[in-house]
Amino acid sequence: MKQNKTLLFTLFFIVSCGGGGGGGSAPAPVISQTPTPPVAPPTLSYDELKAQYEGYYEYQGSMGS
Numbered sequence: 001m002k003q004n005k006t007l008l009f010t011l012f013f014i015v016s017c018g019g020g021g022g023g024g025s026a027p028a029p030v031i032s033q034t035p036t037p038p039v040a041p042p043t044l045s046y047d048e049l050k051a052q053y054e055g056y057y058e059y060q061g062s063m064g065s
Contacts, residue, residue, distance in 0.1 A: 044052070053059060
């Protein structure tokens with residue numbers, strides 16, 4: 001009985017390990033392109049940034065009013 005289990009396990013192992021690789025055609029060539037740099041957002045002045053920040057709800061609500 002033990003010999004039958006060993007034979008069955010060996011056959012299962014051999015069958016399950018077969019195949020898997022074999023691509024027949026050559027891979028498609030990769031064309032490299034230089035990435036385009038991201039566009040920088042427009043810069044705001046200090047006063048514009050301050051006004052924008054002070055306009056946020058969280059900032060206005062934190063004044064203890």
